[in-house]
Amino acid sequence: xxxxxxxxxxxxxxxxxxxxxxxxxxxxxxxxxxxxxxxxxxxxxxxxxxxxxxxxxxxxxxxxxxxxxxxxxxxxxxxxxxxxxxxxxxxxxxxxxxxxxxxxxxxxxxxxxxxxxxxxxxxxxxxxxxxxxxxxxxxxxxxxxxxxxxxxxxxxxxxxxxxxxxxxxxxxxxxxxxxxxxxxxxxxxxxxxxxxxxxxxxxxxxxxxxxxxxxxxxxxxxxxxxxxxxxxxxxxxxxxxxxxxxxxxxxxxxxxxxxxxxxxxxxxxxxxxxxxxxxxxxxxxxxxxxxxxxxxxxxxxxxxxxxxxxxxxxxxxxxxxxxxxxxxxxxxxxxxxxxxxxxxxxxxxxxxxxxxxxxxxxxxxxxxxxxxxxxxxxxxxxxxxxxxxxxxxxxxxxxxxxxxxxxxxxxxxxxxxxxxxxxxxxxxxxxxxxxxxxxxxxxxxxxxxxxxxxxxxxxxxxxxxxxxxxxxxxxxxxxxxxxxxxxxxxxxxxxxxxxxxxxxxxxxxxxxxxxxxxxxxxxxxxxxxxxxxxxxxxxxxxxxxxxxxxxxxxxxxxxxx
Numbered sequence: 060x061x062x063x064x065x066x067x068x069x070x071x072x073x074x075x076x077x078x079x080x081x082x083x084x085x086x087x088x089x090x091x092x093x094x095x096x097x098x099x100x101x102x103x104x105x106x107x108x109x110x111x112x113x114x115x116x117x118x119x120x121x122x123x124x125x126x127x128x129x130x131x132x133x134x135x136x137x138x139x140x141x142x143x144x145x146x147x148x149x150x151x152x153x154x155x156x157x158x159x160x161x162x163x164x165x166x167x168x169x170x171x172x173x174x175x176x177x178x179x180x181x182x183x184x185x186x187x188x189x190x191x192x193x194x195x196x197x198x199x200x201x202x203x204x205x206x207x208x209x210x211x212x213x214x215x216x217x218x219x220x221x222x223x224x225x226x227x228x229x230x231x232x233x234x235x236x237x238x239x240x241x242x243x244x245x246x247x248x249x250x251x252x253x254x255x256x257x258x259x260x261x262x263x264x265x266x267x268x269x270x271x272x273x274x275x276x277x278x279x280x281x282x283x284x285x286x287x288x289x290x291x292x293x294x295x296x297x298x299x300x301x302x303x304x305x306x307x308x309x310x311x312x313x314x315x316x317x318x319x320x321x322x323x324x325x326x327x328x329x330x331x332x333x334x335x336x337x338x339x340x341x342x343x344x345x346x347x348x349x350x351x352x353x354x355x356x357x358x359x360x361x362x363x364x365x366x367x368x369x370x371x372x373x374x375x376x377x378x379x380x381x382x383x384x385x386x387x388x389x390x391x392x393x394x395x396x397x398x399x400x401x402x403x404x405x406x407x408x409x410x411x412x413x414x415x416x417x418x419x420x421x422x423x424x425x426x427x428x429x430x431x432x433x434x435x436x437x438x439x440x441x442x443x444x445x446x447x448x449x450x451x452x453x454x455x456x457x458x459x460x461x462x463x464x465x466x467x468x469x470x471x472x473x474x475x476x477x478x479x480x481x482x483x484x485x486x487x488x489x490x491x492x493x494x495x496x497x498x499x500x501x502x503x504x505x506x507x508x509x510x511x512x513x514x515x516x517x518x519x520x521x522x523x524x525x526x527x528x529x530x531x532x533x534x535x536x537x538x539x540x541x542x543x544x545x546x547x548x549x550x551x552x553x554x555x556x557x558x559x560x561x562x563x564x565x566x567x568x569x570x571x572x573x574x575x576x577x578x579x580x581x582x583x584x585x586x587x588x589x590x591x592x593x594x595x596x597x598x599x600x601x602x603x604x605x606x607x608x609x610x611x612x613x614x615x616x617x618x619x620x
Contacts, residue, residue, distance in 0.1 A: 113184035115421065119412050122183050123405050129162060132390040134178040135373065135407050137383030138163035138187075142172055155364070155382050163384035169420070170231045172199030174483075175363070175382040177411060185412065186420040187233075190281070190381075192483040194237040194253040196439075197226045201428075204435040205478050205489035208238075208255060209446035213268040219442055220272020222435035227278045229430035233418040234279040234324060236483065240266040240313050241288050247572040249291035252480040252609030259309050263316025270321035277419055279324030282317050284362055286310050286344060288329035292571040295365070298332040306333070311348065318353050324414050325358040328377060330365045339366035339377050346376035358414045370399045378407040436491060451618060456601040459504070459557065467507040467555035468496055469591055470584075471540055472563025472607045474514050480609045482568025485533025495561055495605065507555040517541045533567055543587040548594035557603065558595045560588060564608040572610055579613050588617055 112121040123131070139155040141164075157163035166179040166187050179187040192198040196205045203226050206219050227235045239250065243257040255262040270280045287299035287310045301310060317323060326349060328339040338344060339361045349355045360379035366372050369386040370393045380386050393399035415421055449457070459466075468474070476494040479485050493501070500506060521538035530536075552558070562584060566572050580588075592602045606612060 111182055114186075114412060115184060115416055119409050120405075122185070122412060123408050125183055126180070126408075128391055128394060128401070129387070130178070130180055131401075131404050131408055132387035132394075133162040133384065134180070134185075134411060135379055135390065135404065136163075136369065136386045137379065137381045138166045138176050138178055139384040140174065140382050141166075141168050141176070142174075155384070157384045161384065163387075170199065172201070173232060174199070174236070177379065177415070186415060186418065188279070188415055188418050189232050189420070190234045190236055191227060191232045192236050193486075194239040194484045195479045196223060196486040196489065197230070197232070197235060198483070198486045198488070199230075199232075200488065201230055202432065202488045202490045203230075203430075203486055204432060204439050205486040205492070206439045207443045207446050208253060209448075210442050211261065211265070212445060213264055215438075215442055215445060216265050216268040217272040217275075218438050220269045221275055222272075222431075222438050223269075224273040224276025224278050225435065226430040226432075227273070228276045228419060228424070229427045231419075231426040231428070232278065233420055234281060235273055236281045236283065236327070237273070238266050238269040238280065238317075239283050239484065240317065241284055241286075242310055242313070244289035245571065246611045247574070247578060248289060248610065249566050249571045250480065250482070250484065250568060252566060253484040255313075259312035260316070262313035263320075266313060266317040267320035270317060270323045274321070274324070277422075277424065279414070279417065280321075281325040281327045281360065282314060282323045283327035284329035285314055285326050285349075285359075286329060286338065287333050288331050288338075290571055291567075291569055294569070295330045298335055300334060315353055318349070318355050323357055324417060325360050325379075326355060328359060328361050328365070330362055337366055339380075340368060340371045340375045342375040350376060356410075356413070358410050373399060373403055373407050376407075378410040432490070450606075450614065454601065456557075456603050462503045463505060464556040465505050465507045465554065466499060467510040467551045467558045468499075468514070468561070469510060469543060469558060469587060470561035470563065470605075471514065471518055471538055472561035473559065473605075474511075474518055475537065475563075476561070477563055477565055477607050477609070479533065480567035481533030481535075481565060483532075484567065487531045487533070495559075495607070507551060509554060510551050513547070514541060533565075535565070537563075537565075540581060540583045540587070542583050543590055545590045545594065548587075548590040552591075552594040552598055552600060555595075555600070557601050558591050559603045559605060560591055561605045561607050562612065564606075564610065564612060566609045578611070580617060585617060 112125050114122050139157045140153050141157065142153055162178060166176060170189055173189045173191050175190045177188045179185060195208065197203040204222060206223065210216060223235060223237070239253040240262045241254050242259060242262065243251050243254055255265045266282060270282065273280050287301055288294065290297060318326070328345065331338055333341055333344060345359050349359060358378050359376060361372065361377055361381050363382050366380065369380055369389050372380055373390070390399065390404070394401050394404060419426070473495045478489055478492050496506060496511070518538050523536040525536055562580065564577065572578060588604070595602050
């Protein structure tokens with residue numbers, strides 16, 4: 060306690076003049092030795108630290124009363140995107156960094172790669188809540204598992220949630236920013252791969268099962284994006300104009316079911332406006348509906364860098380503005396000027412503190428850094444298999460009759476297969492990741508070598524150079540689809556017994572999909588299907604098309620083969 064006390068005093072007195080960390084430590088130690096017998100046991104705020112209230116042992120109101128205004132303001136805005144020493148040394152320009160020496164800066168980075176955290180106040184026993192993306196599985200610096208969202212089996216979804224929770228817990232994190240459960244209002248929605256359904260009942264039941272599964276492991280969830288965040292294009296400026304009935308019966312219903320049947324630790328307000336009011340400043344949504352109508356008791360937080368006015372956000376019932384930390388100055392000035400009542404600020408803090416006490420860090424959980432990745436991969440594979448849809452199977456093309464059949468693999472996606480969409484839903488270190496060709500080989504199937512060599516060489520030579528920062532979020536540049544000429548298709552058909560063509564699509568955060576060359580197949584893809592099917596059908600051989608996609612594509616035009 061004494062060391063912490065004088066660290067704070069030293070920081071305030073000497074930090075502007077200190078440039079070397081070793082020197083800083085020497086000054087802290089020296090100051091303690093020189094002053095321990097000279098200065099009363101008081102902290103810099105004039106309070107007796109031996110009698111300070113502690114979260115979990117004292118009433119929450121007492122803990123809040125012991126906070127300074129600066130601490131209160133910092134607690135409701137997060138501490139910024141402090142990613143950890145590894146990321147900061149890779150040359151990335153990481154936004155939302157705290158000012159050196161500020162309260163936000165003093166909050167420790169426990170897990171490198173976490174995308175946000177709340178303020179830590181050790182003198183009051185207030186621990187941080189460290190958060191990690193995302194809906195398809197934890198995504199940060201360590202190896203995790205990518206999970207599909209395409210299954211309606213709520214028992215299996217619960218098991219997937221347990222696996223996700225296991226990884227969050229055993230890597231020392233507190234809260235997973237998932238599940239995402241907005242309505243599939245438009246089939247071209249960029250984040251439909253993260254969301255569950257166009258049906259609110261189905262979305263709510265699956266979302267509740269996911270929350271219950273994750274939270275059964277002692278970590279928290281964030282049900283998002285509340286509400287009517289059903290498009291990515293222009294998502295910040297868009298205003299969803301929705302009637303009261305449609306809002307209640309369609310867009311809110313899934314969230315209501317999840318809140319009432321699973322008690323998620325947090326509820327994340329979205330970027331968009333709803334009926335001319337920004338979601339994070341919408342009192343009707345955050346307080347009237349979530350708190351009063353549904354009785355929600357968790358933290359209501361913002362999506363990252365959303366909203367316009369932090370004061371109005373707090374007044375509306377938004378407890379935590381993420382990721383911070385720059386809004387604290389505005390909040391402090393608002394309290395001092397009377398624009399924001401300190402009582403409103405305290406009320407928001409109380410919601411944060413109540414749920415902080417649920418977190419692994421507050422409970423002192425000793426994590427292993429060794430989640431059960433092998434078991435989790437098995438569950439992910441089971442979910443992927445059960446979530447597949449067989450659209451058409453004429454003449455018993457599937458299942459394959461024999462592992463001795465030589466399979467000619469066409470389509471870039473057969474060799475570099477998408478495992479998820481881009482943005483916060485992308486699992487950056489997913490493993491084990493298996494491409495379609497690898498899965499077939501691992502299963503004992505025989506691959507036709509000519510097609511394999513042609514595609515392998517083409518993809519190697521034509522894959523563009525990656526932007527590393529974007530690539531780790533799933534915005535991966537791919538080689539253009541290889542064109543298969545009639546002569547090449549015929550030559551391969553002579554050596555293979557069956558053809559598998561993979562159509563691959565990526566989608567994700569910040570933009571919706573397009574109709575041409577996305578929903579509709581490209582001319583190259585259409586010609587490839589035509590040339591390959593003609594060559595193989597001419598020899599009485601079958602063709603299978605695999606859709607490796609996160610959203611629908613048009614099939615009517617070409618499915619006749």
